[in-house]
Amino acid sequence: MSVTEQHASIHSATESCAEDTVYRKVSWRLLPFLCTLWVLAWLDRVNIGFAKLQMLDSLQFSEAVYGLGAGIFFLGYFFFEVPSNALLQKIGAKKTIMRITIGWGVICILQSLVTTPTQFYILRFLLGAFEAGFYPGIILYLTYWYPSSRRAKAFGTFMSASAIAGVIGGPLAGSIMTSMDGVAGQHGWQWLFVLEGIPSVLAGIVAYFYMTDRPEQATWLTAAEKQVIGNVLEQDRRAMGERGHDWRTLFRNPKVWLLIAIFFCLLCANSALTFWIPTIIRDAGFGTPMVIGWIAALAYVFGAAGMILNGTHSDRSKEVCWHFALPAGFAALAMAVMATLLGATSIMPALVMAAMVIALAGTMSAIPVFWQLPNLYLAGSAAAIGVALINSVSNLAGFGAPYVLGLVKNATGSLAPGLYLVAAIELLAAVLVIVGIAHARRKEG
Template identity: 50%
Template structure:
């Protein structure tokens, strides 16, 4: 039943206003909570990039050890993401999100006492295992509450928390490390893990009481508000038409493999920015941790700007395919330029290149997540989102290791950056060749 059909005897305009009010209430209840959780997830996931600046010397580790530890996070991510989304369907979102958030928060705190490479690898693996399922789980969770034409902007706000966390987290990490250095006989990097892990544990408890699994179970919604949601979701199902509901069948079509490959290439660039961005800036002469933190905050602010601008352009043109492809190409171009400028020790060039890459790479991510819904539905999208994210995020395991290995063996970052830039550029090629323009238009069902 459409909005206008449910409106009688009220005018269509009044009925639409009622629906809008209902969904505003839903958004203000859910989105701030899950966005803050995603913000904390990224703070705790990538603070190791700043801890590296002093932790490496304290523990006498090489870039190869750091690269392996930074990347092994994604092995845990890969192994546990699909089971996490399946568990979400069984026990509900609030219990799943609580388990995820408290788990990684405890692991982040434990990182303060790591002493050996083996301990480092184990805790990074566990952090990935606990965080697995959060992003695809929230994306799936939002499909229970919001139709696609209302979900795009909400999803953009949620995903952009990763960029905001880098903007805020970079200078924050620098200040925590400097101000806490030597307190209680501990190093600044140790306090960084403790101070940034505690809010995640607390937020996991908060989420349990704020989130509701399904609209039908929401005591904070009236019966008429529940009816508004049910009507729009049913209306969307009719308009979308036939989509693949079987995940096993979707594997045969080949489209899911293309989507995995595209996201794999984008994540290669993103992982390089978040795990080696501070080291690249330090390489060209910025050794003061606070100054470096502000520089990285500015670079990641460009990533946030790329997300917002690309999302706005995509919504305005009702197109997702080219907006993802062009953004990935911009990200790859930035990494190629960074490879050149870091070799020349050109500080301004490196900062500009990383800012450009950040805007393009991060700008591609929220738009990409509009693509799977064009091909999958039902159980296929529940499992498919997790599979796409988990397999593609293995790129986050390989790219830091590659960069760390080449830096350790050649003494330079240029070769690794060039290789990863070419990988990210492949995302653009794959989209242009294998993603159909007709299926990504908003008229096909889901607004991009």
């Protein structure tokens, strides 16, 4: 190696070290707080699954009423997600996240006052409407800070908060519903909504003062650190090449609709598991809210680990498609096995729980990697609106899957037939990524 090459190598290593140092600082500043917000959002979104264990008897609601109420949340997502992301790009992240977080906290608390199915449906819709924009907004927000080579890990770390919420949420819900039942004349499920809604309202206020919209506005970064981030992001934009910037082309872009189909299929599985895990655990033979909560927590530990490890490995190997398809495929297989076991004459609880853990971990591990795929085709305003469009339309799966499972359970007394359908849909997500994206890019390359 010549002297010039040695100097170039040393310079490159120095730049890489400086970049790593800056991004450690950025990650410690941004990700813990964003993860905390996502934990609160997830708790307020899915605590209905635990409240159901008491709420249905208390209010005389059917399984179908629950399924529709759980799913109607995502109609609010569908209608308000794209406008929310467009607003974020215009007014900034901290104002948008403050509005969203305070709103969903207030609606969560109001759910404790529900007495009729109509009230239940309206508040679940409003919860979705207020939370709409948070998830895709954070995905967009992180692209303002991280280059594509670091995003899967950042996405995985942020999204693993939903698994952490599962770890916390199960025992917390079980404890509140058991210990607070009857306090001040309120049911345990009512206290669950109140005590999990208040922290979100407070966190929304904190978000306005804590968050920074863009790297160049960060008073907690030095001028040199801002320059490092600016250079890295500019290099990344050049390396990614020409991509769609005009959001008006999104609706006629077949790649966008392919991404919507893929994520829709994955979210069918994710939402089915999210809202029905407490019922699956109960149907496997575990009865009390506290026990159900702790089993759900253990399952989400594996989900959190899978999201972080799969996202990190995807970044290191610079591969996306197979890091999505393999976890989704294994999850679909595990869900089919779980359905078979639940439909058997003699249920084996340990095997049902093992299949459930694999299904949950595989499904969740594929989610952060998916969000690298839009970056292959979209940039600028097209990315801002595109991420929201993909997420909002795909989340209609969150409306359909829980409702269909509720109808199936009402009609048959078992979740097994519905779980078979969900498993087949999730397997389709893996196939679409390999055939529609990985194979197509090899041919283009």
